[in-house]
Amino acid sequence: MDIDSLIAFVAVAETASFSLAGERLHLTQPAVSKRIGALEARLGARLFDRIGRRVLITEAGRTLLPRARRILAELDDCRRALDNLSGAIAGPLVLATSHHIGLHRLPPILRRFAVRHPQVRLDMRFMDSEVACAQVLHGEVELAIVTLPDVPPAALTLTPLWRDVLVLVTDHVHPLAKQRRVSPQQLMGYPAILPGAGTFTRRLIDRLFEPLGLEPPVAFSTNYLETIKMMVSVGMGWSLLPQIMVDGSLAALELAGGCPDRRLGVVTHARQTPSNAARAMLELLACEAPGDGVAAPWRGY
Template structure:
């Protein structure tokens, strides 16, 4: 049972598509199919059910999946440990970032990193923070940059670097725009446009209202803050946005409530041997830490 076949199996299962798995592994679709067929022949059982265009795991596939991930994780961890002995900073670094961090915090970090360590090949993905945590937990990602979770999962090290202060905003012609020192109760009377229900940012906002015995009525949801800014500017509801997204298209509200702050930072798995490329990235990230940020890594 070779690692190439296992890697193809996991890629197909994760993407639900042979063609997408081929793109992810830089192979042809026929090469992916041959590797899956060889693996199925080896274990004498089908791994996928193919119903129309939908691909799902069989019982054998579900049984193999956690073991395949474990084998690949151990193999890759051993490779990193051996490569690290040379002290050379090169190779591939799998890094995920939320869209907001990638657009507004990461560019100077990447510029410094690429200038200092040009031999590193960055495999960067844009993911929601919640997906980034899952990727680190599963071993699919070596490092991630995300909004910090309210509770850090076991075996994950999460280090906050920056703080986003969230501002209550609405359109200039929204009824709330004419008020001063608004209460949360006043905001709760109007619809909000917020990130998705499962996001850390959404939880921060709704928790603030729930502590006052209030419920937020959410008319629309999207995880892209730039899209939220556009929707708010058209008068579809109030929202919260970080300072980096404030502009003339929206109105900042004067709300009698302490600022809602969300910590942003990096995370990695405690049981994973970090490559020299990942350790070098952590050095650059630490150098970008805000002076008023939290210095303490939490577990």
């Protein structure tokens, strides 16, 4: 079975588009179609249905997809194991991270990594933490630096780096801004601006209110914390944001019962051989990430 055809198949399945798959693989759309056609002919089964502009994966395609991912992951693992024999820290390193961590945690670490290992081609991909964990699980990225899930799949290894304290914030003229201490019940009378439902951070926030039988009145939802900060600062509602983001544009309030903490760290695949470049990044993170003076490193898990 042709490996390039399997790569094209996975790309089309994940993007639901021949043109987007071509962009990902730096191929033309006809080239992607040719590879899929060759794979379908070899397997004797149709893998995608083309209905208008929509590309729908067939039952045969759904059956093949997890197996194709495993084959490609095994090949990548073999490549890394062989490359590691040289001991050189070079080549590609595919790393996923969230926008928040990329903005507030990684810049000095990435700067040091680039100086120490100029032969590494760092491929940074920004995405939600939940998506990044899924991509590590499927072998699409080698490691992710994200908000850690509470209950990860068994195949993932989590390495906590930071304890990220969340803080209740409003704008300075909010009706609650002058109070020294705010109860969860008081917050229910005002609109909230929170991360999207299903995100790791939103689950932490929801668990704060659920035992009290409360559901925050969400007026606006986005996974971009910088956008939430802006919306709060102009008086659109209250939120819970990482302490590292709190500045003079926001009023930080004390929440009765306390605010939750997030765990930020590295996600890797437990059964995947790390490349020398990934090992170097993990070593640097272990040395450089803790002790930023804002959020203490997480010591237990």
